[in-house]
Amino acid sequence: MTKAIVASGLTKHFGDVKALNGIDLEVEQGTVVGLLGPNGSGKTTTVRILSTLLKADSGSATVGGIDVASHPDDVRKVIGLTGQYAAVDNYLTGRENLELFGRLFHLSKSEAKVRAAELLERFDLEDAADRGIKGYSGGMRRRLDLAASLIGNPSVLFLDEPTTGLDPRSRQGMWDVIEGLVAEGTTVLLTTQYLEEADQLASRIVVLDHGSVIAQGTSDELKNQVGGDRIELIVTHSEDLARAEETLKPLASGATVVEEAIRKVLAPVSGGSRAIVDAVRRLDEANIDIADIALRRPTLDDVFLSLTGHVAEDAEVGPKKPGRRGGRGGKK
Amino acid sequence: MTTITPTSERSSFVWLFFDTLAVTKRHILKITRVPESLFFSLIQPVMFVLLFAFVFGGAINVGPGGAQSYREYLIPGIFAQTVMFATAGITVAISYDAQLGIMDRFRSLPMSPGAVLGGHTLANLVQNILVLVVLSITGFAVGWRIHGSIADAATAYVLMGLFAYAVTWIGAWVGLKMPNPEVASTAGLAWLFPLTFASNIFTPVSTMPGWLQPIALWNPVSCIALSARKLFGNPTPGLGSTFPETHTVLLTFIYAVAIIAIFAPLAVRAFKQNSSGGKA
Ligand SMILES: Nc1ncnc2c1ncn2[C@@H]1O[C@H](COP(=O)(O)OP(=O)(O)OP(=O)(O)O)[C@@H](O)[C@H]1O
Ligand SMILES: [Mg+2]
Numbered sequence: 219m220t221k222a223i224v225a226s227g228l229t230k231h232f233g234d235v236k237a238l239n240g241i242d243l244e245v246e247q248g249t250v251v252g253l254l255g256p257n258g259s260g261k262t263t264t265v266r267i268l269s270t271l272l273k274a275d276s277g278s279a280t281v282g283g284i285d286v287a288s289h290p291d292d293v294r295k296v297i298g299l300t301g302q303y304a305a306v307d308n309y310l311t312g313r314e315n316l317e318l319f320g321r322l323f324h325l326s327k328s329e330a331k332v333r334a335a336e337l338l339e340r341f342d343l344e345d346a347a348d349r350g351i352k353g354y355s356g357g358m359r360r361r362l363d364l365a366a367s368l369i370g371n372p373s374v375l376f377l378d379e380p381t382t383g384l385d386p387r388s389r390q391g392m393w394d395v396i397e398g399l400v401a402e403g404t405t406v407l408l409t410t411q412y413l414e415e416a417d418q419l420a421s422r423i424v425v426l427d428h429g430s431v432i433a434q435g436t437s438d439e440l441k442n443q444v445g446g447d448r449i450e451l452i453v454t455h456s457e458d459l460a461r462a463e464e465t466l467k468p469l470a471s472g473a474t475v476v477e478e479a480i481r482k483v484l485a486p487v488s489g490g491s492r493a494i495v496d497a498v499r500r501l502d503e504a505n506i507d508i509a510d511i512a513l514r515r516p517t518l519d520d521v522f523l524s525l526t527g528h529v530a531e532d533a534e535v536g537p538k539k540p541g542r543r544g545g546r547g548g549k550k
Numbered sequence: 551m552t553t554i555t556p557t558s559e560r561s562s563f564v565w566l567f568f569d570t571l572a573v574t575k576r577h578i579l580k581i582t583r584v585p586e587s588l589f590f591s592l593i594q595p596v597m598f599v600l601l602f603a604f605v606f607g608g609a610i611n612v613g614p615g616g617a618q619s620y621r622e623y624l625i626p627g628i629f630a631q632t633v634m635f636a637t638a639g640i641t642v643a644i645s646y647d648a649q650l651g652i653m654d655r656f657r658s659l660p661m662s663p664g665a666v667l668g669g670h671t672l673a674n675l676v677q678n679i680l681v682l683v684v685l686s687i688t689g690f691a692v693g694w695r696i697h698g699s700i701a702d703a704a705t706a707y708v709l710m711g712l713f714a715y716a717v718t719w720i721g722a723w724v725g726l727k728m729p730n731p732e733v734a735s736t737a738g739l740a741w742l743f744p745l746t747f748a749s750n751i752f753t754p755v756s757t758m759p760g761w762l763q764p765i766a767l768w769n770p771v772s773c774i775a776l777s778a779r780k781l782f783g784n785p786t787p788g789l790g791s792t793f794p795e796t797h798t799v800l801l802t803f804i805y806a807v808a809i810i811a812i813f814a815p816l817a818v819r820a821f822k823q824n825s826s827g828g829k830a
Contacts, residue, residue, distance in 0.1 A: 269658050294660040305655035307576060309583040314576075321572040322661040324565065350583065366655065 222405035227277035239429040252420030261409035298372035337365040357388030454507035573669020625689035626778035627751030633714035637721030641738030644725030697783030706781035719813035726820035756788030
C-alpha cells in the first residue's frame with residue numbers, strides 16, 4: 219500500500235509555546251487515521267502544517283507524495299480541509315458559497331454549478347441551498363463546511379474536529395458521510411476529542427499530548443497496551459470489600475484496586491470469560507454478596523486517561539500548561 | 551472532474567484576474583445582503599458635509615466668498631477624508647474573515663494568493679465610487695461647483711479612485727497584522743486620525759503652526775485634497791510655491807503608486823503567513 223500522508227519529525231513553536239515536539243505520522247492510502255488528544259496537544263497545528271496553512275520549524279511532510287513545504291500549490295490541488303471553525307461566508311447562501319469555492323478551485327463556471335448542486339444534494343442541503351447560511355443550524359453549517367472541502371474531489375481529506383458541537387443525530391449523520399467518502403477511496407486524517415468517534419471511524423489512532431505522539435495503533439492495540447480485560451466487582455456490603463479483594467487476588471494478572479466509596483474491586487485478568495466464572499465461584503464459596511460483576515474490556519477512554527493521566531502527573535509540579543483548559547473554545 | 555491548468559508564469563496572472571473577480575463578486579453580494587452597512591458608509595460623510603458646511607462654515611474663512619467659498623473648499627477635503635476612513639472598514643472585514651476561518655479555506659485552495667485581498671480591495675473601490683457619487687450630489691446641493699474643464703474633473707475623480715484603492719491596501723495589511731476584529735477596529739482607526747487631520751482637509755495649511763506646516767504639506771491626504779481642489783477649480787487659499795503645492799497632481803499619483811507598490815506585496819505576504827487559524 220502507498221502512503222497518502224507521511225510526516226517526520228515535525229516541530230513547531232509559537233513564541234514560547236512548543237506546539238509540536240517532533241511528530242511522526244503515516245497514513246495509508248484509503249484509510250482513516252484518528253488524531254486524538256486533549257486541548258492544546260497539537261492536533262490542529264499538525265493538520266495546519268499538513269494542509270499547507272502553516273510552515274513547520276523543522277521536519278518534513280508529504281501529502282499524496284508531494285512535499286508540503288516546497289510544493290504547497292500542488293498539495294492544495296489534491297486535498298480538502300474542514301477546519302475546526304466553520305469556514306464559510308455567513309452572508310452568502312449555501313449554493314453561492316460552494317460555487318465560489320468551486321471557482322476558486324479553478325473549475326469552470328458550469329462545472330462549479332454542477333458540482334455545487336451535486337454536493338448540496340448529497341449533503342441533504344437542497345432545501346436550504348438558496349438561503350443565507352446565517353439561518354443554518356450548527357449541523358447544516360458543518361455539513362456545508364464539509365461539502366465545501368470536497369469541491370475539488372480531494373483524494374486526501376483533513377477533518378479537524380468535524381463533529382464538535384453537534385447533537386448525537388447530526389454526529390451520526392456526519393459519520394455516515396465520512397464513511398461513505400472512505401468507501402469511495404478517500405484518505406482521511408481526522409482529529410477528535412471523542413474516543414467513540416475515533417473508535418468508530420478510524421482504522422488507526424495516533425494519540426498526541428504536549429505536541430508528541432504518546433501512543434499509536436489500532437483501537438484494539440491501544441486497548442491491549444493499557445492492559446487486557448478486567449473484572450469489575452461491586453459488593454453488597456462494604457465490610458466484605460477486603461475479603462473480596464483477597465478472594466480475587468489469586469486470579470489477578472496484576473495489582474488489584476479497591477474503590478471504597480462505591481464498594482468496587484477492580485482486578486486485571488487474563489483468560490476472558492473463564493476468569494469471571496472462576497471469580498463468581500470463589501466469591502460464592504466465600505459467602506460474599508455480589509451486587510454486580512462484569513468483565514470489562516478497556517475503552518479508549520481508559521487508554522486516554524491512562525496515557526495522558528500519566529503525563530498530567532508529571533506536569534503537576536510545573537505551572538499549568540497553556541491550552542489545557544477544561545472546556546472547548548467557542549461554540550461554532 | 552478537476553480540470554487544473556498547469557501553473558505557468560502567464561496562467562498565474564490570468565488566474566489572479568479570474569480569482570480576484572470571483573472574490574470581488576463575493577463581497578459585492580455581501581453588500582447587497584447587508585444594505586445597512588452601505589447605507590451607513592454613505593450617511594456618515596454626508597453628515598460631515600452638512601455639519602461642516604453649516605455649523606463651521608461661517609467660522610472658517612478661506613476667501614472672499616465667506617461660507618460659500620468654504621463649502622467649495624470643504625467638499626474635496628471630505629472626499630479625501632471619506633476615502634481614508636473607508637479603509638477602516640476593510641481592516642475590520644479582513645480581520646473577521648481571518649477569525650471565521652474562511653481565510654484558511656482560501657489558503658487551502660489552489661487559488662491565486664493575491665486574489666483574496668485583490669477581491670476585498672476591488673469591492674471596496676466599488677463601494678468608494680458609490681460614496682463619491684453620493685458625496686458629489688450632496689456637495690452640489692450645498693453649493694459646491696466644478697469650475698474647471700470636464701477633462702480636469704475626470705482626472706480628479708480617477709485620481710481619487712486610484713488613491714482610495716491604494717490606501718485600502720494599507721487597511722488590508724493592518725487588518726492581517728491584528729490578532730482579532732476588536733483590536734483591528736481600533737488599530738484600523740489609530741493610524742488614520744493623525745494622517746487625516748494633520749492635513750488641509752478642513753483648514754488651509756497656512757493657518758497651522760509653523761512646525762506642522764511641512765508635514766501637512768507633504769501629507770498624501772493633503773495632496774489628494776489639494777489635487778481635487780485644483781482640478782475642480784475650487785479655492786486653494788494661501789497656496790505657496792513648495793513642491794507639493796506646485797506639482798500636487800504628479801505627487802499624488804506617485805504617492806498612490808508607491809503605496810500600492812509597498813503595501814500590496816506586504817499585505818499578500820501577511821496573508822500567506824497569517825496563522826491565526828480561525829482562533830478567536
Ligand atoms: N497561532 C498560534 N499562536 C500561538 N499559539 C498557538 C497558535 N496556534 C496554536 N498555539 C498553541 O499551540 C498549542 C497547540 O495548539 P493546537 O491548536 O494545535 O492544539 P489542539 O490539539 O488542536 O487543541 P484543541 O483541542 O483545543 O483544538 C497550544 O498550546 C496552543 O495554545
Ligand atoms: Mg484544535
